[in-house]
Amino acid sequence: RGNEMTDVLKEFPLLIDPRTGHSLMERTILIANTSNMPVSAREASIYTGITMAEYYRDQGYHVAIMADSTSRWAEALRELSGRMEEMPAEEGFPAYLPTRIAQFYERAGFMQTLSGNSGSVSIIGAVSPPGGDFSEPVTQHTKRFVRCFWGLDRQLASSRHYPAISWLESYSEYLGDVKQWWNDHSDGSWYLSRQKIMDLLQKEVRLQQIVKLVGPDALPDTQNFILEVCSLFKTAFLQQNAFDEVDRFCSVEKQVKMLSVILAYYEKGLEAITKGVPMVKIRRLKAVQEMVRMRLTVKGDELETIDRLQLRLERSIDQIGGIYEN
Template sequence: MDKIYSVNGPVVTVRNTKSFSMQEMVFVGNKKLIGEVIRVSAKETTLQVYETTTGLKPGEPVYGTGAPMAATLGPGILDNMYDGIERPLKRLEEISGAFISEGANVPSLDTERKFEVTLAVKRGDMLRPGQIYATCPETALITHKCMLSPLSKGGEVIWTAVTGKYTVNDVVCRIRDEYGREEELTLCQKWPIRTPRPCAERMPMSRPLITGQRIIDTVVPVAKGGTAAIPGGFGTGKTMNQHQIAKWCDADIIVYVGCGERGNEMTQVLEEFSELIDPKTQRPLTDRTTMIANTSNMPVAAREASIYTGITLAEYYRDMGYHIAIMADSTSRWAEALREISGRLEEMPAEEGFPAYLPSRISEFYERAGYVKTLGGAEGSVTIIGAVSPQGSDFSEPVTQNTKRFVRCFWALDKALAYARHYPAINWNTSYSEYTDDLSAYYKNNVAPDFMEVRQQISNILVEENSLMEIVKLMGTDVLPDDQKLLIEVARVVRVGFLQQNAYHKDDTYVPLDKQYRMMKAILQFFELSKEALGKGVSIDEIMKNGWADKLIKIKYDIPNDKLGMFDEYEREMTDWYKKAEVV
């Protein structure tokens, strides 16, 4: 019997044993706390425990499982809330109350709930890894597709159950491989959380994740299957941006991982999500959402596991042919958990005390995003949107800098914008997207042939305004010529009328791409007509008195999303006004 030699927070050591293998899941102590092997040597084996080790003593037994830390995958994941090691929080509350008790061994999926199962194979069929053998309605919005695990060799179907109601552990199919070995298939399977699920092919990312947020969709877009980071200091709106994206983006399923966030904030998230109605289907948003809640007062090691659990659930639904968006809030807390465990292991620290392997861990996580062809032949994607919480809004700290290396979309939140009530508080000067060229064909074919040119013109106005503001800060606007004063006024229209968005207004909380394009066209038309007016001797003061700048700022409220024909009327009136003024 292997016994505990020492306990140091979540780090436990066992001396003189060869019973355990690297990354094996273990049960520690008399309470059978869940743990994982993280270091093996001739003298001792080191474990990290995912539950609180208060009361754990040397001499208590350690039991091996012979298997790695794995997630249970099957119907019942959606419309559920888990802790960092995939234990259902509602069930834990029923057993132990408001605080999770140590060693609570609760199955991840409801083993008593029955699903209406339809078999997708028949006797004599050949079943290969990734192929679907049964389906069932998991929620009103999502059909769960039970696939043969990539860990299986596959084989010939020798028996299937009849269509009917079954629990996740009921056998619904049997297969026999080429060596004559039989395998029973239930509705669920297990998968090691640290191992990416395989796919048939990684495909180019050519479709945007449409969020309805203008600054994201138009200025700094993210592709389906892409990666994005939202860095920002306290109070800049990281969590609210992720809520807005989760609610409105065109992903089929949302996986929300609250990693080390404050308990009251996570409570608010859970309550809000349970009340939200999916705008597309008028069903509860939880019908296509699963949440992993790992608050800052929970064991620190489970914080690290929560990220891997979340991405494993996302990959599982991707393999069914769904498009998944995973919100990780926040990866900084995950990195802090790595730092704490690294310190207890007495490893050599790198910058700011973080372990030397921090960059590789961050890259491993973000590399699991992608747009793929699944083993079953369908197309699916996992888009990762990770929040980063740099202390004091210092973007030069290690987590932000290393995240920047591995993501292709960077939405930098600005404290000054947030305090000025400009939301989303994404700074257009310090944010960037490397997906723009990849997505240009989609925008041209599905929105407008000149969409990318119009977007570039809007971006140029913002860049030029940023340069001019350096002069204005030093010498004021009076020294500028009229054409530069006009550019600053147009940039204000872009900032306030286009980039700023009201999440509480029915027509502004989500804006379709067609309306985003028409808004940009209207602003550029105003800019061109005003430039022509300046060329004919009209002063900038007269141009600004005509009120069109203020009209364009309010256009986001005045033109409903389903009445885009009103833009034609606006543009005609604008042109007529300039003609009557004998400007054009």
């Protein structure tokens, strides 16, 4: 939309690139074809963007291209196809829609240039299905050709949970490719920790269905504690404030440490609950309140603060568990 592009042109020059300290616009190219422009321009804009990305890639740069949105581009394809009286396919889109989408995404990748340097193009394509219907053709064909999908959740956005990425609908098939890199930067704990927290989130979905039927009071503390840990994980880890000086950027090491603290809280807390400690006692610990705020209070170069927090948390839970055990 024209008014959105006006906001971008006003705000982007004021944003500072954390890598260079200069304006973000120095490394940004905008290709704008708004809805009031000719349909042929909207259809050609996505090819213009990817061609320019390849131009800089061939010079040895690493380029990120954001296409917002491929759904509008597909609508322009449908309109052009209708004017040329081509045979329509599903929902009026041309029969060659899957081919065009595949050709676009297949132009991404890492390569060696003729000069011996390395360059790459990373494509992030935004899909905006009408009414949030993920079964429509553009979304379905896009998911066929890409190996990573971030599904935005309207309910998360309405509850001010940003980024509003659904942890259940989103997926990545690059886990095997990035596993070694992440483990090298996390003492080999990242992959296992990720599996544990994903298992907890899956359990939470099943428990939430029970809660809707019979209420939370029907669940034992061991299961209510899973709901508590998952809620804390969403608040203390998945949420991120782009306007906060500390939280707008999070290093790999800090992410791994934060996840480690949350999992330690779950394991120690579950152990204490099985000894008879009420969940309310664990929830009220001062260290737990500090854990909720750690993404906002701990800077990226203060990782020892998170280590000390984990030690205090484990010691506090052990003390409560010892009292009830005796």
